[in-house]
Amino acid sequence: MPFDLQLTEEQEALKATLHEFSEDVLRPAARPCEEAKETSPDIHRQVHELGVTAPVPEEFGGGGTFDCVTYCVAAEELAFGDPGIAYQVLGSGIAAIVLGLAGDDDHKARLLPRFAEPEPVPSFVAYGEKVALGDLESLETAIDADKVRGEKYGVLNASDASLGIVVGRTPDGLGAIVFEGNDGYDVAKPENKMGLEAAPTYAVRFDDAGEALPAGPQLEQAILWTKLMTGAIAVGCARASFEHAAKYATEREAFGKPIGAFQAISHRIADMAIEIDAARLSVWRAAWKIDRGEATHADVAQANGQALQAASYCGDEGVQVLGGHGYIRDHPVEKWFRDAVTLSVFDPPELGGDTFVARSVFA
Amino acid sequence: MTVDFEIDENLAFVRDYVRAFARDTLRPLAREADEKGKLPTETIKQLGTFAGNRASIMPEENKGNGEKRSSIAAMMAVIGSEELAWGDPAVVLNIPGPGLAAPSIRAAGTPEQQKRFLDDIFNVDSGEPRFGALAVTEPQAGSDVSNVQTTAVQDGDEWVLNGTKMYCTNGARAEIVVVNATVDKSLGRQGQKFFVIEKGAPGFKVGKIEKKMGLTASETAELILDDCRIPFDNILGGAEALEPKGSGFKGTMKAFDSSRPSVAAMALGIGRAAFEYARDWVSSELPMNTSFPRKAAIEQKLGRMKRELDAARGLVWQAAWMADNKIPNSKEASMAKAYAPPAGLRACIGAIQIMGPEGYSKEHLVEKWFRDIKVYDIFEGTGQIQRVVISRKILGRLD
Numbered sequence: 145m146p147f148d149l150q151l152t153e154e155q156e157a158l159k160a161t162l163h164e165f166s167e168d169v170l171r172p173a174a175r176p177c178e179e180a181k182e183t184s185p186d187i188h189r190q191v192h193e194l195g196v197t198a199p200v201p202e203e204f205g206g207g208g209t210f211d212c213v214t215y216c217v218a219a220e221e222l223a224f225g226d227p228g229i230a231y232q233v234l235g236s237g238i239a240a241i242v243l244g245l246a247g248d249d250d251h252k253a254r255l256l257p258r259f260a261e262p263e264p265v266p267s268f269v270a271y272g273e274k275v276a277l278g279d280l281e282s283l284e285t286a287i288d289a290d291k292v293r294g295e296k297y298g299v300l301n302a303s304d305a306s307l308g309i310v311v312g313r314t315p316d317g318l319g320a321i322v323f324e325g326n327d328g329y330d331v332a333k334p335e336n337k338m339g340l341e342a343a344p345t346y347a348v349r350f351d352d353a354g355e356a357l358p359a360g361p362q363l364e365q366a367i368l369w370t371k372l373m374t375g376a377i378a379v380g381c382a383r384a385s386f387e388h389a390a391k392y393a394t395e396r397e398a399f400g401k402p403i404g405a406f407q408a409i410s411h412r413i414a415d416m417a418i419e420i421d422a423a424r425l426s427v428w429r430a431a432w433k434i435d436r437g438e439a440t441h442a443d444v445a446q447a448n449g450q451a452l453q454a455a456s457y458c459g460d461e462g463v464q465v466l467g468g469h470g471y472i473r474d475h476p477v478e479k480w481f482r483d484a485v486t487l488s489v490f491d492p493p494e495l496g497g498d499t500f501v502a503r504s505v506f507a
Numbered sequence: 508m509t510v511d512f513e514i515d516e517n518l519a520f521v522r523d524y525v526r527a528f529a530r531d532t533l534r535p536l537a538r539e540a541d542e543k544g545k546l547p548t549e550t551i552k553q554l555g556t557f558a559g560n561r562a563s564i565m566p567e568e569n570k571g572n573g574e575k576r577s578s579i580a581a582m583m584a585v586i587g588s589e590e591l592a593w594g595d596p597a598v599v600l601n602i603p604g605p606g607l608a609a610p611s612i613r614a615a616g617t618p619e620q621q622k623r624f625l626d627d628i629f630n631v632d633s634g635e636p637r638f639g640a641l642a643v644t645e646p647q648a649g650s651d652v653s654n655v656q657t658t659a660v661q662d663g664d665e666w667v668l669n670g671t672k673m674y675c676t677n678g679a680r681a682e683i684v685v686v687n688a689t690v691d692k693s694l695g696r697q698g699q700k701f702f703v704i705e706k707g708a709p710g711f712k713v714g715k716i717e718k719k720m721g722l723t724a725s726e727t728a729e730l731i732l733d734d735c736r737i738p739f740d741n742i743l744g745g746a747e748a749l750e751p752k753g754s755g756f757k758g759t760m761k762a763f764d765s766s767r768p769s770v771a772a773m774a775l776g777i778g779r780a781a782f783e784y785a786r787d788w789v790s791s792e793l794p795m796n797t798s799f800p801r802k803a804a805i806e807q808k809l810g811r812m813k814r815e816l817d818a819a820r821g822l823v824w825q826a827a828w829m830a831d832n833k834i835p836n837s838k839e840a841s842m843a844k845a846y847a848p849p850a851g852l853r854a855c856i857g858a859i860q861i862m863g864p865e866g867y868s869k870e871h872l873v874e875k876w877f878r879d880i881k882v883y884d885i886f887e888g889t890g891q892i893q894r895v896v897i898s899r900k901i902l903g904r905l906d
């Protein structure tokens with residue numbers, strides 16, 4: 145096949161379903177979940193039922209898996225509904241993807257079926273660190289056989305997880321340790337965040353033995369997939385701001401015309417659209433490489449960098465286009481701006497991501 | 508006179524005084540005020556005492572207005588604003604005083620009105636904190652003030668006002684609110700006049716108090732004028748304002764130009780707070796003496812933050828210096844207002860990203876400064892409106 149950006153019919157159908165779900169269910173749930181500082185179990189269950197957050201192969205009782213491009217299409221759509229809820233539901237299911245791709249037969253048979261149950265599994269995959277942030281090659285968390293020691297942040301479900309995967313460095317490269325139940329680590333503190341509040345996260349200290357996932361290219365690609373989830377959510381977050389602002393620009397009038405008639409506004413709308421497409425294409429390219437088993441760390445760093453830049457830009461301009469109204473909580477744009485900047489901490493391009501990409505240029 | 512970037516003793520004294528107050532009094536109140544969305548009355552009273560003291564440390568000549576205005580009043584305002592906002596931008600808006608009501612009353616009020624609305628109300632030492640507010644914005648009139656729909660109709664020795672004002676800072680608690688309303692729709696902007704509404708005026712109602720992204724401790728109110736009756740004398744400029752050449756809309760709006768450099772200075776103060784916080788955090792939390800992957804990026808980001816904030820201060824001081832030297836400065840005031848808030852916002856986001864998980868956490872103040880600062884590019888004229896002003900000064904009106 146030559147270069148092609150056409151989604152399959154199934155992907156289009158999935159996108160349409162999720163879009164409707166986002167509009168009908170996630171949008172109205174966004175503020176209540178933010179205020180409650182958690183995604184309500186009911187909403188979580190509803191998303192889980194859609195089968196995109198924790199895909200399990202049919203042989204283990206699930207509805208089947210799909211590729212990373214499809215995952216990114218789905219994640220964008222959920223994040224378009226609400227980035228905070230999307231972060232919670234996607235992040236809670238991503239362990240199933242890592243196990244499915246990188247677990248051995250025993251892990252799969254033992255651990256995957258629970259993700260196929262109607263109740264979502266409180267689980268996590270932890271990789272980010274305070275100094276390295278999302279730079280997987282600089283992680284300080286050390287893995288030695290089945291032992292792991294280090295500190296992670298932004299960890300979902302840590303207080304009641306029934307399964308967790310922690311990523312660190314082995315003497316040979318990336319490694320991952322699985323914990324069952326919530327033994328084997330200490331919750332240092334809940335993180336009280338300024339954004340993504342529907343996804344409560346924790347700082348966690350690991351210092352114990354669990355089960356090692358087999359190291360190798362499969363694990364590497366699975367961890368990159370986990371990381372790329374952030375980029376896919378960022379694209380949806382950016383698009384939420386963009387669509388709201390673009391609509392507003394045609395409706396709001398000042399000086400006798402729609403504000404979109406002023407180039408100061410219309411050029412921003414255009415720049416947002418450019419940033420979003422550039423970001424989505426970078427994310428899809430990285431996803432496509434993951435699907436081929438060829439993605440490098442730099443591919444994902446680039447994709448996330450581009451997507452987080454788009455989200456912060458669109459978040460900021462989304463508020464700006466609405467003027468004073470954008471600053472008021474009656475409108476959702478201020479929330480998406482906070483969500484975008486919070487997300488950006490996971491892989492900020494100018495504060496690590498780009499340096500990382502630059503290293504790959506000379507590698 | 509020669510180019511000199513050092514401020515004189517008077518200004519340095521005021522800066523140090525305000526800086527100490529910002530550090531010791533404002534900063535410690537910041538987090539709780541943000542969470543609760545307001546300050547305890549006792550604290551507001553104490554802030555009032557500070558405001559009184561601040562006035563008393565000003566050199567005598569600074570207290571006047573108009574011609575008596577000192578040669579460093581604008582510089583003093585921007586330097587003070589930067590320090591206060593550094594302490595906390597939301598708490599500052601709780602310092603009692605006439606606030607944004609003052610410039611319009613000074614610009615358009617008769618001597619009698621200035622005494623009645625400013626001196627008498629705000630100089631009395633009743634112990635109760637008093638606020639003034641300015642309500643221009645309406646649901647359909649933000650940047651485009653000419654579209655104001657509120658009307659004022661004379662009825663004997665009273666005015667009857669009807670309309671809705673929104674996003675009025677300190678509007679609900681204000682002793683006096685200055686509003687603009689149109690007395691004659693056919694005259695467009697020239698038909699708009701400014702009026703002073705005193706607390707308790709019949710038909711004056713407080714509507715919704717807004718919930719915001721940031722500046723949560725500052726009151727933002729909707730005001731409803733429903734056959735609101737005020738004395739005829741409350742039209743700024745008195746009966747003369749109604750004459751064809753009477754105190755016009757443009758002249759009064761010009762008074763607000765003087766606040767642009769101060770608003771820019773506040774954004775600068777917030778950005779500087781974030782920069783300094785991140786710098787200190789980096790020195791204590793990260794192994795800067797060794798090499799680690801993000802080090803160069805962090806250094807570069809801190810460098811850029813400092814560069815842009817210093818440049819912003821240059822623009823702010825330029826605008827203030829021009830005002831103090833009676834050089835027309837509307838272009839430069841808008842330049843400062845256009846540049847400082849986005850530069851400050853970049854500093855806040857940079858600080859969050861440098862600090863990583865501690866940056867997005869409510870354990871530290873940088874996330875709050877990020878939420879607070881965004882509105883500085885919106886109120887007192889959006890960044891886009893500043894650019895309209897600047898480019899018209901450069902290119903003339905081409906449309």
Ligand SMILES: Cc1cc2nc3c(=O)[nH]c(=O)nc-3n(C[C@H](O)[C@H](O)[C@H](O)COP(=O)(O)OP(=O)(O)OC[C@H]3O[C@@H](n4cnc5c(N)ncnc54)[C@H](O)[C@@H]3O)c2cc1C
Pocket residue numbers: 396397398399403406407408409464465466467468469471472607640641642643644648649650651673674675676677719722727882885886887888889890891892895
């Ligand atoms: C916290 C807060 C406090 C406030 N305090 C006060 C107060 O005390 N008193 C008061 O009167 N108001 C106050 N305001 C209101 C504030 O001044 C207005 O929100 C502001 O002037 C913008 O108006 P708007 O929100 O209606 O935006 P709009 O005017 O609707 O603007 C929407 C967008 O269109 C752009 N735009 C408009 N016209 C043009 C043009 N000609 N060219 C290019 N772009 C254009 C704007 O830049 C903006 O991006 C406050 C607002 C907030 C959020």
